[in-house]
Amino acid sequence: DAKTTQPTSMDCAEGRAANLPCNHSTISGNEYVYWYRQIHSQGPQYIIHGLKNNETNEMASLIITEDRKSSTLILPHATLRDTAVYYCIVRVGGFGNEKLTFGTGTRLTIIP
């Protein structure tokens, strides 16, 4: 699996959009970009994933650059409950049986 680079930490004001960047310059054509988060030692939680098109769901939006070497997770209206470590993961395929390889992620703190 390709490696990812994320900032160690970020702050965002409550109610504002939180934009979390991720670099994955060695991503292969068959690798997807996944985002998970972990709230204070709870189990990781799936947020969103994409291959090359931008994606949106009820939790977030994922913007992938045209060359697929980087992406941005957007939480449109951050709340205090969004304080967590966010992991950007690239892995082959879109199926359930491949392992997830977690990095150190970005610690996002939402400021009241």
Added chain:
Amino acid sequence: EPEVTQTPSHQVTQMGQEVILRCVPISNHLYFYWYRQILGQKVEFLVSFYNNEISEKSEIFDDQFSVERPDGSNFTLKIRSTKLEDSAMYFCASSPLMGRPYEQYFGPGTRLTVT
């Protein structure tokens, strides 16, 4: 919404003892996983399990570890002779075959403390 459950939430054991961590995956899921997270470190993959056999295991998953699906609902991780360095949060996860197979649903974890 269905969820993965894990028991116990916290297990304290003495070095050299055997422990069994239990997980109940979401009922229609077919892929099962164990991960662990040592305090302050990354979440690490241990093993994946499908169709009653191990699909993949990491270097961490040595002969001290085993997994089992003893019945239609439980998925267990056994550590035969615990070591101090086995102290960690252990997370079980499951994912479906159909529907949204790209999501792994994680349980709340079991905190294992080896003294």
